[in-house]
Amino acid sequence: MTRLTLVAPAIFLCLCIFLPHELHAGDSHKNEASDSTRPQFAARLLSDGKYSQAIRIFEAALADSDPEAKSWEFHCGYATCLSAAAFESTNRFGVAGPQQSISSERIDLVRQAIRELDIAEGLTSAGPIVAMLRVQRGTILETWGFPLDAYGCYRSALGAAPFDGDASAGLARMRALLGSSE
């Protein structure tokens, strides 16, 4: 699974949630001033692949107890950003490598992302949203190499929303990879 498959759906989601409607029409020159909230700005940074910067915006919003920081959307977006940042790479004198050179930092980002998803799930009871959050967690675990844990997440997502397409697809993929005949 590539980084794109991990991040792209979540980024799309964040954009849908946070960005003003006019931006969806392709206004790519909006700046921070045009974003009415910090989560909107963070979502834009996220869509531009500037994960580390976006994290700082989310952190600032949390520190300042922004009203948006109490929503599941906020924590879902923050989680997306954190897990994407763990894959950020850089080029040092022609040598490609992870932005976070110490692996514990990368793992820290992912652990924090999972915590944020936990918080987000605690802020909603809507089945489709819960399913989406569980799929996101499953995707993280699948990407990092925990197929059975991911399998559990996709199953649990289907428990919250039995017809969730992403959850069904994730479960089918895990079954195939695990070689299950279930």
Add this chain to the structure above:
Amino acid sequence: MSAAPRLGHASRWLSHLVLVIGCVGLAALPNRSAHAKPRAPTSDPFRRATAALLWPGATRSFFVSGSGVCSNGEWQTVFEPSHDGLPAHEAHAVACSDDDLPVLHWEMDNSPLTWYFEAVAVPGPDSILFASVAVRVINHGAYAVQADLRTTLAPLSSPAAFVAWDSDSASNLMWAGADSPIAHGWRESLAPDSGDTATWRLRPGHERTRRYLLPAYACPSERLIALSKTSHRAYVSRARSYWTNALAAGMQLSIGDRHTESAYRQALVVLLGCTQRHKGALIPIGNPFQYRDIWLRDGARCIAALAMAGQTSLARALATSFLRYQWPQGPFLSQRGQLDGTGQALWAFEQAFLRPSPDSSLATVTNAAVSAWRWMELQRTSTRILLGKMGGLLPYAEPRDGELPHGRGQLTGNDAWAIAGYRATARLLEGAGRAHEAIAVRQSLSNYQAEFARHLAESKSADVPPAWDRPAIDWGNASVAYPCGALSAADPRFIRLAERLWSDSPEPGLVRYGKGDSTHTYLAADLGMSAMLTGRIDDANRVIEALIRWRTASGGSPEIFDRATRDYGSNLPPHATAAAAIVTLIRNSLIYDDEDTLRLTMAARPQWWRRGRFERAPTRWGLLDVSFSLRHQRATWKWTAVSVPTILTAPPGYRIDHLNSPVASQIGPRQIVVPPGRKWFSAELERVY
């Protein structure tokens, strides 16, 4: 480098002669040499001569090459010595000091001149590391020549030997001075209009010395200038004192075998130096250069080796940093898809926290281990439900590393390490006084071992395959016996695996990795350790000898090298895991405590028996002092009494003739078991070859 200690006996005579012929007046000349060449550094088996200047906890290290380059991973200092336009030759070796400490020295031949370099790393008052370098040139010829030393600060070459993880693009590189608030190096002042070159007219026997300070990071000029007020000799002394104390903190080895003792000490220097302070925690890094990161698989080996070597507090600090790798559901993972990390982390905890006695902070790591064990049990239960025939094991993994660079597979090594993790959890629980939980974990351990054996019996492989379900590269399967204990070291399948790997190797004792003559260093270590445990001492010694042989002159082992070209490419030494392998194998040859019985002199070589001794060896039964000797066919062991039986092994080439006490029993041609509480034992031996 100090000339005096390196002068040979004959040279000292010559030196005295020169002094006696005082009427010549040469001794009164400045920078007068004694016509003596300092002893050449130890040779290097590799095509290129490189070395590392390390410091525990530092965030950067210096890469030194025999071509005269010293790099901090952001920029490099290039030394270009020459005489009369003729450049000096690259050094054949960059060696550590005779007492195995990281005081590097190398020589560039430029006949009739020789350029002697000495470099040492020390932290400044602000903890930023810098290298103090002294370059001495001596005219050994019979005629005067012009000696030129051009020294420049330069951006990294492309491709760079290595790039520091926190490097910024280095530009406007400046020597410390009035015109440069920020400096990238300090050098003794040059004559006006000399550019970057120091020039001397050297008469026969004359010498000159120049000093440099090279920081790991750009820093204020005045700081470097202030540091330059201290002499190079003082920095060498400071470094020497630090490292001597650091090495003295652990087990002290005295076996009358300089070759092995040096390898042990130099490997320890690498292990101590391959640590980095990060956000208040000390972490084990795989390598000071291109692998400046943590892999649980490497870090665990380093922690275990340090724990065995008696560097207890350091091993525990490093192991504590592993807690940051635990995922919410229980496993430990440092790199994507590497499921062996869980077992390795638990093994590292157990190795570090139970020797020489359970640590007071055992509860934290024990709780973490229990959580990881539960996760592994859940995984195995799930694969039983989901995978049918392949159930009861860990699921597939996609490690993107040595064992399986591409694709997914159910890897034997993951299960072997998980089994090691189960055993470690049980031991930690026992150490923490949680006996009931330990019993449950031990039951699951037995079940897992049985499952492992069943899958092995059903596999189509004649030995131990690297993966259960597909072809893969031999890797974790080499560890199934030692240290994992998933299989007995005497299991025929495991012995066949070792024979297969060794028979295919370009270098006796090591193993081939990949194509051509690509040879892996530490991958053979577990095979050697398993051979040692089953009495195949020649096999074990071949591994130790090969690991010791294929090191740089400063004691750094690469991870992989090409046996035919003797080159390690961009995978630069020293690799911490290879150093851990050397420490582990040498230590376990003398004292082994990973079972319920203490073993002494399991693979002690004949020359060690002249006056073998080691002190403060950490074991599960406390710190032990041990000595052993062979006199007139009588072997004698003396050791600190322990609460478990001790197995004593007689030297190779002998068998036990009779025991000098009825309390012991002979359990093999060379093995005796003595009951707990004994402090010494002797046996009469008979030579067999």
